[in-house]
Amino acid sequence: MLTLHDTATGDVAPLRLRTPGRVSLYVCGPTVDGVPHLGHGRMSLVFDVLRRYLLFTGLDVTYVSNVTDIEDKIIDRAAAQGIDIAEFTATNEALWWEIMDALGVLRPDETPHATAYVDRMIDLVADLVGRGVAYETSDGVYLSVMDVPGYGLLARQPLDSLRAGARVEADEEKRSPLDFVLWKKAKTGEPSWEAPWGAGRPGWHTECVVMSLDLLGEGFELHGGGIDLMFPHHENERAQAVATGREFARHWMHNGWVTMDGEKMSKSLGNFTSLADLLARNDARAYRLLVLRSHYRSPIEVTPDTIADAESGLARLDEVGRRFDLPDLLASGPVVDPGAAGDGSGPAAQPADVDAEAVARFRARMDDDLDTPGALATVFDLVRQANAAADAGDEPGSRRAAATVALLCAALGLRFRSDEGSEVDEASAELVRLRDEARAAKDWARADALRGELESAGWSVEDGPTGTRIRRQ
């Protein structure tokens, strides 16, 4: 069974399922106020890997991730560009999904939008006001955090400590500087919805409580997101659920930063690289591999060097894919461990063509708080085994190791490069023919010249027992 670090307790603990065999995840998605950057990519990849792994172990997974499509920066930027808010958010959201697809991130089962849940958010705010834990001021409605038991759980600090360090500017009307806005009263010209406290829009922290509880129900298994959401966003979501007496997420998971020169990458610092830029320069799979190579809670440094490093590793996997003509197991969706017991409790017997012991090692690493670096070590061990066995003429052994590589890569959402784009044009095929002739005639000078021509045309040249083989570099 999978264990995960729980932000609420600081411990690594098994996921506690409401219903055996089923698990529900809510992951905070993007605010569509601009282009997605590497940080969004890491978050999406980390949770995509988690989701795929849960599926791999035979669990029935429901994955919900929201889109925040109403928010201050959205309003400002749409206005600055002189376009309609709905058009602005639709454009950004389309880009988001395009990039997620390119990264091989599975679409969520549900993608609730904040603007579609305003009525229910108003209901929640009214409920909180009715319970006396929320109050109205001249500019909005606020939740009184002092009235929420256990506030500070996710920040892992007591309320007093948080209050002492509060950097928010004083607001005379707020009971505590930590009180956060549930409903923002609209200023002229701002988009708004009618509510008992006047026209306005919901505060950011309210949408996720409403949408997660609505779509997944009370006590859903896991709530996740980037570590920057731990406090105050997730703290405040939880506070609202607690204040209304509802059981919220059972488990909290947060992934670490992407850093640039050691500093966190973020919209506010402006030091971000967009995913579109990354994908224009690098194989999308390289970013997945880069993310998998470090633990999800550690910061990762993304530089041209670390990405190039990942691409080299990818080439090694691709070579195995080619050498053993491995199938693209992801072509028909996420893969399930053929030996999975069905309730995620552990591996059962594997088919004879898979190395069951290696799969068990892989799963043991993954079950230990998603130790993807350890899991990858298993995969690369198998790569070496497959090649070594093939070199030694052990056909069944090499096939088995290679098939296991394919299975485990698929479990992680890593696909082997297809040979698309590698069709050999007539001119290049002719060069290959000439080169084979030259080699047969032991005309090495000519053979080397032809290799040079092919290489400068972007081909990688390999001589094998059956003659020259070329592929795209």
Added chain:
RNA sequence: GGCGGCGUGGCCGAGUGGUUUAGGCAGGGGCCUGCAAAGCCCCGUACGGCGGUUCGAUUCCGCCCGCCGCCUCCA
């Protein structure tokens, strides 16, 4: 001020109280090859500093140094 994380061999990056190594990339040597490429084999003997506990610590404890983060919007 409060709270938290990290410091591993050239680079990235796991892990562990002691018996043989994580793994990847780069590098060196070898096999293979006409030469290469790919692949395989071998190699580096690393755990910030100072103390402590211990038969023994990179792994536990304390202190120190350095880096980073959270307490405001942020994946």
